[in-house]
Amino acid sequence: MTIDAPPAATARGAGPALQPTLAELSRPGRGGGKVPHPPSDALDGIPTELRRASPLGLPELNEPAVIRHFVNLSQLNYSVDAGFYPLGSCTMKFNPKVNEWAARLHGFTQLHPLSPDQLAQGTLELMFDLQSELAEIGGMTAVSLQPAAGAQGELTGILMIRAYHQARGDDDRRDVIVPDSSHGTNPATASMAGARTVTVRSAPDGGVDLEVLRRALGPTTAAVMLTNPSTLGLFERRIEALLEAVHQAGALAYMDGANMNAVLGRFRPGDAGFDVMHLNLHKTFSTPHGGGGPGAGPVACADRLAAYLPGPLVVRDEAGYRLERPGERPTAIGRVRAYQGNVGVLVRAYAYLRAHGAAGLREVSEDAVLAANYLRARIGEGYQLPFGGPCKHEFVASASALRRDTGVRTLDVAKRLIDHGFHPPTIYFPLIVDECLLIEPTETESVDTLDAFAEAMLAIAREAYEDPDRVKAAPSSAPVRRLDEASAARQPRLRWSSAR
Ligand SMILES: *Cc1c(COP(=O)(O)O)cnc(C)c1O
Numbered sequence: 001m002t003i004d005a006p007p008a009a010t011a012r013g014a015g016p017a018l019q020p021t022l023a024e025l026s027r028p029g030r031g032g033g034k035v036p037h038p039p040s041d042a043l044d045g046i047p048t049e050l051r052r053a054s055p056l057g058l059p060e061l062n063e064p065a066v067i068r069h070f071v072n073l074s075q076l077n078y079s080v081d082a083g084f085y086p087l088g089s090c091t092m093k094f095n096p097k098v099n100e101w102a103a104r105l106h107g108f109t110q111l112h113p114l115s116p117d118q119l120a121q122g123t124l125e126l127m128f129d130l131q132s133e134l135a136e137i138g139g140m141t142a143v144s145l146q147p148a149a150g151a152q153g154e155l156t157g158i159l160m161i162r163a164y165h166q167a168r169g170d171d172d173r174r175d176v177i178v179p180d181s182s183h184g185t186n187p188a189t190a191s192m193a194g195a196r197t198v199t200v201r202s203a204p205d206g207g208v209d210l211e212v213l214r215r216a217l218g219p220t221t222a223a224v225m226l227t228n229p230s231t232l233g234l235f236e237r238r239i240e241a242l243l244e245a246v247h248q249a250g251a252l253a254y255m256d257g258a259n260m261n262a263v264l265g266r267f268r269p270g271d272a273g274f275d276v277m278h279l280n281l282h283k284t285f286s287t288p289h290g291g292g293g294p295g296a297g298p299v300a301c302a303d304r305l306a307a308y309l310p311g312p313l314v315v316r317d318e319a320g321y322r323l324e325r326p327g328e329r330p331t332a333i334g335r336v337r338a339y340q341g342n343v344g345v346l347v348r349a350y351a352y353l354r355a356h357g358a359a360g361l362r363e364v365s366e367d368a369v370l371a372a373n374y375l376r377a378r379i380g381e382g383y384q385l386p387f388g389g390p391c392k393h394e395f396v397a398s399a400s401a402l403r404r405d406t407g408v409r410t411l412d413v414a415k416r417l418i419d420h421g422f423h424p425p426t427i428y429f430p431l432i433v434d435e436c437l438l439i440e441p442t443e444t445e446s447v448d449t450l451d452a453f454a455e456a457m458l459a460i461a462r463e464a465y466e467d468p469d470r471v472k473a474a475p476s477s478a479p480v481r482r483l484d485e486a487s488a489a490r491q492p493r494l495r496w497s498s499a500r
Helices: 063-074 097-103 117-138 150-167 185-192 210-216 239-248 343-379 400-406 410-419 447-466 468-472 485-490
Strands: 142-144 175-179 196-200 221-227 252-257 276-279 299-301 314-317 320-323 395-398 436-439
Touching: 097 343, 117 142, 117 276, 117 299, 117 314, 117 320, 117 343, 150 185, 150 221, 150 252, 150 276, 150 299, 175 185, 175 210, 185 196, 185 221, 196 210, 210 239, 221 239, 239 252, 343 395, 343 436, 343 447, 400 447, 410 436, 410 447, 410 468, 447 468
Parallel strands: 175 196, 175 221, 221 252, 252 276
Antiparallel strands: 142 299, 276 299, 314 320, 395 436
């Protein structure tokens, strides 16, 4: 089957063409408004050497041209509101619109971050409840809502672990052990916290190799950071033995819980014995992400680390809700974020939790896992599945056989998907899988969408054998073809010049 136009109702299509810049659209004398001419003596007070030698060169356009320019540009965006978005390791694509309404309520948006506690009781109550609910979800004792991202939550957790070891006079613990299937932010966090990163390789089944881990553990180990489910979409099956080994070595266990949608209501890291974790509210709990907007990576911890959580936490006493006072919990590692973090993100998460309730959250993880396993089975008809199933919320597939037989690479498959009207999945990550595709459908997609995506992937695999050059030349229907991504990143051209 050869497709140049998007076939599926669920697909968005390549969309409109690139737009000329406003400067290119500009015509002298055209304009949308009247700006009063300055008085003739306006420049008299400005020294000659500080005056412009040439006119400013602002584009001249009327209002409809400006509006159309930006609306047409916006149509070039691919978004979850326009089509399926199977990026792996980017949990939560569809974000309920009602939570956007809640986050925009004036009582939240107009509250000054330095308002006295008595004037902020509603927001403080929401934050207090959210702290408790996230602690409940994680099986943990206490939560700080401060960190503004998952990576910052990780850093916070590792700094808490360091404070814990230091408080016990256990100063030699400088190593953080990270499996090679962990998220890239885990080793980055360890380095940023001043620790030495020790990478342990995965076993053939994709889980942590316990023997290798045991050999790496020792009196200098501060912590083990475990992304669970891992970036292979696999739940760590040997978790009990693993945590026992970590604790026996005197180290603490950090769980990267960015993708809690895989296990919500089914598995609580605190019950398993993890000491500290973060959750990504902008992945599992409603805030849109992917555009680099604000996030929240609250940290939840067990009893032994609660004293070190960054302050101020929201507490409740006879007078109502309030923030901890400076110095109230002297063991706290300090602030990690100005004010109270990204409160709008907290409001969305709270609304999401309220709307779902415990039973609803369990359904979220069931649906996410079901959708991923369904898609995995269908994609497996045309691609390699390097690890046995079942998977959790995402799965890895590989185009290594396509590459061997036809020369078509994962990158080509991803580009050809654009011609089918789909956003490509994550590719070449995690690094430990050859010609890797990391695919995550999430809980909100219908079986029709999953089928349409699987059909497109399988059609591309067939096409690779019949007409590999066509796949390698993709995309053919997008406004731009293959871009030189390395040069774009290294020598970005960010300024328009009329000389070009
Ligand atoms: C997204 C993600 C992170 C990092 O979260 P940010 O909010 O982007 O900093 C960490 N770990 C895992 C497993 C993730 O998926």
